[in-house]
Amino acid sequence: AQSVAQPEDQVNVAEGNPLTVKCTYSVSGNPYLFWYVQYPNRGLQFLLKYITGDNLVKGSYGFEAEFNKSQTSFHLKKPSALVSDSALYFCAVRENTGGFKTIFGAGTRLFVKA
């Protein structure tokens, strides 16, 4: 069965420092991996995805994520955090066998302090 784990409920970083939000996954086939961000009273916004190819994918607002097949991880990163990056981040997985179901992690709240 598909599953996604986000081991940290909250991540705290200072503005200007690098940030990492962790995600590990489990699927029976090859994964399609996504990161979404949710601001208060808003729906989820797509940040980036890994489908195939280069393990380092770049997305919106300076975010990037590294796919690691051996560790079944897809950590979200940003070289220099902004206060405006403070939000709730969700990792999600789909199987590439034609599956329609998207499994989301429980979310990690990122707090960037000025």
Place this chain on the structure above:
Amino acid sequence: ETGVTQSPTHLIKTRGQQVTLRCSSQSGHNTVSWYQQALGQGPQFIFQYYREEENGRGNFPPRFSGLQFPNYSSELNVNALELDDSALYLCASSYGTSPSYEQYFGPGTRLTVT
């Protein structure tokens, strides 16, 4: 380009009642999925509609049903409401059913069941 819209924004219902939530997909998107997001959790997949037919369903009982219309807008109907149905209901649209497509989310409908 018009984004995903949902109505109403908020709704309060009594246990046992029925509710209908509405979603207009993003322009050009023919696939709509519905999710339930309980407080402090990630979105849970309810079902997906493509070309007016349900083509995938998560672990939700039959009292959760839906429709998709020729213009790709969609409705989520929930019968015999229970207190645990209180949640944020998110609609998401995409270009098609391929698992590689990212989804575009609406702002959600906050349902409270008393």
